[in-house]
Amino acid sequence: DTGVSQDPRHKITKRGQNVTFRCDPISEHNRLYWYRQTLGQGPEFLTYFQNEAQLEKSRLLSDRFSAERPKGSFSTLEIQRTEQGDSAMYLCASSSGWDSPYEQYFGPGTRLTVT
C-alpha cells in the first residue's frame, strides 16, 4: 500500500506566474484534503473532497486558488498569479471514510517558493 504522493516536491516560481500541484491519494481513499503550512506554524485547512465533490473550502482559499478532483482519484491545486505570501508547504492528505473521525494520512508536501 503506497502512501500519499505529491508532485513536485519543490517548486520555485516568479511572482505572477501560475503553478499547479498534484496529489495522488492512497488507493481507494475517497476523501482528499489540502492544507497549507507556513514556517513555524501548524497546517491550515484549505479544502476537501469526497470523491469528485468539493465539500468544504476555507476562507484562506482566495479566488486565485482552485482545486479539482475530476475523477475522484488524484487532485490538483492551482495557484494563479502567485504572490510572495503564497510561499509555503502545501500538504495533501487522504482518508478512507470508513472510520470516524476519519484518520488522515499525509503526503510529504510540495514546498513552494515565490521569488
Next chain:
Amino acid sequence: GNSVTQMEGPVTLSEEAFLTINCTYTATGYPSLFWYVQYPGEGLQLLLKATKADDKGSNKGFEATYRKETTSFHLEKGSVQVSDSAVYFCALIPQGGSEKLVFGKGTKLTVNP
C-alpha cells in the same frame, strides 16, 4: 471558533527524561483530539488520538488523555529517546460533521544523548 494552543518550544531534553507537551483547545461540544508528529524530512504522521472524554490515546510509549473539564490533551512519555526528536502537533476535528483538522503551532522536541 475552534482553536488549539500548545506550549511554546523548542523543548530540549536528555535521553530517558520525562516529556510533557501541553495542549489545550477551544471548541464546542466534544471534538476529536489528535497528536501528529513530523520527523525531520518526513510528512506528518498520526501519533495517537482520542474521540471522547476520558479516553486515553497511546502509541510508541506516548500517551494523552482527553480531559473535557480542563479542555486539555497533554502529551506525555516516560522516557524519551534521541529518535523522538521531531515536531509535535496537537489537533482537533470539531464535533458535528466537519472533517477539517485544526492544528496548533507545533512544538519542536530535541533529545540529546
